[in-house]
Amino acid sequence: MNPGFAGSVLIFGARSDVARPLARIYGLEGYDVVLAARDSHSLAADADDIRVRSGRNVALRDFDVLDTGTHARFVDQLDVLPDTVISLIGLMTPQDQAQTDFASADLMMRSNYLGLVSILGEIANRMEQRGSGTIIGVSSVAGDRGRATNYIYGSAKAGFTAFLSGLRNRLFKKGVRVITVKPGFIRTRMTEGMDLPLRLTAEPEEIARAIRAADKKRRLVVYHKPIWALIMLVIRSIPERIFVRLKI
């Protein structure tokens, strides 16, 4: 039989490909689930699915990461402050577009970084007050070093990674855990049609399991696939004088 009530989880970016398997995993482990996204009513079928699979309560909430003025009210209107909050929010526009069209770069900054500083900040402050909670931010390996092919997206993710790191540092002794998950390639709608290296590409289900495992094992920073930790270690350690000449 399914386990009893284990807590509540709130997932931002609930329309992403990782959200569906992730919500199922948390539901099956006894979590009540809140899915937050724009036009959340369109996720009704996903909510039914989690209810049938897990027997848990599932709620839908409208949320727009760009509309930072609404964020405090969004959190206040939740039935409870969740035990676990996971952000899957991410937006990638092509580099050539972002470097010529500032509006595109601006949108990536606000989606991947600024908006998250706002909403996760609201949540972190309340969790700090309560003295418990877990915040999981899905960033990206692209934030580990700026590369010519993806540096605007990467710089937003770098900002987000640094934000999570600082937040973790601040709340570590307050009973609030902050986890950074850095995926490499994921086979999603965002990457459909792209020619991704098979061994470095994860299925959405894998990322979902990695997030849950990181939560359970109380990890701080997780790469997935794990090989990316090694790859990024190498890439970070290349001296800038050499790095400028590389095409990677």
Next chain:
Amino acid sequence: MILSGWGRYPAMDCETRSLRDPKEIASVLERSPSLIARGNGRAYGDAALNSKMTLLIGGCDRFREFDTTTGLIECEGGTLLSDILRVVVPRGWFPPVVPGTKYVTVGGLIAADVHGKNHHRDGSFGRFVESISLAMADGSIVDCSRSENSEVFAATIGGMGLTGIILSAKIRLRPVASGMIDETIIRAPSLQVLLDLFKEHDASTYSVAWIDCLAGGGQFGRGVLMLGEHAKATNSDGIAKETASSKRLGSGISVPIVLPISPLNKWTIKMFNEAYYHLQKPRKRRTPYNGFFFPLDAIHNWNRIYGRRGFVQYQCVIGGVGYGHALRELIKVARDMGVGSFLAVLKKLGSGNRYMSFPTDGYTITLDFPVCSATMTGLKRLDAIVAEHKGRIYLAKDARAPRELVEQGYPEIEAFRNLRRSIDPERKFRSALSERLDI
């Protein structure tokens, strides 16, 4: 993307697209002049291959509703049977029909109108489908059932995905007291005894037999009959216990790579058969449903054991009075083929459904052969026996049967073609199989 069926033969380079939500189907149908839906790729041959567009619908796997009082469940076409089992068994229900693997989708179960070990009593999966939401060639999405669009409904059951794309379906489950099966194992020293045993145990809910294709002389066609009944709950934690043991089984072992040279040959199979026959001591035991229904699921990627060129599974059903003679001939040919059949399964079937649905009155035999020229020649000899006895080839397993053989086995094939002409005049839904057999 290079795709193949579970037999890993044939392999084809196919354009693919993943569908995650049935709502996206309209745009796919509009853009693709030729396509076939593919679930979890467990059809053995070329049924779910289309080089122009193979639509991967495994992402449409959401449950819609499960009424635990009536046992009616509704889910999307890409939902896996393994997920259904996980949801329904702890609540006292069981799928009405299960094939030999739980890693199949609802769409696949319907499109191949699969049979299980209870076919002689309960019929095939299609009998328990209440309704289907089908995306048709013209882009419309229609509900079909026995009372609404009944011909399309009947043709979709066993229709190999050629009537449309199964977006979702409602299925009637069977109530069970636990997830345990009371299994009885009986050894049959010869084919004749085995056939008699099937008749004697016709009242059993589940029955299936393993046969030793390589035994000769007085032991020709010897086998082991496995019977099963859903266990009555003897204690309140029967279901919990079963779930725990199924979890352990689920982890299983795996064939990590495609073996360059198959360890299976006539001699190793002969040794295996000898050992297996004698290890299957006649007995009764209570066993978790996973081990009873899905023994091969415990070995992930077992299809890799046949080596690089893959394998073909040959399954036919033979009815009429001459079935005993036909089965004897089939086993003899299989024995003499030199490559040997590792898996050989015999099962008595009951009455069938319409159109292209496979299971029908008679005995069905299933044989596996590694792909090689000797196999391909030998299979033609099997074909001749099947044709002589007006037998029927199972399309979900097939990768190479000649068109005439398939046609003579399906008396309603022309009616199916006509229906296809009326609902899909431009032949939007096509697979390598439908092109090969001109279905």
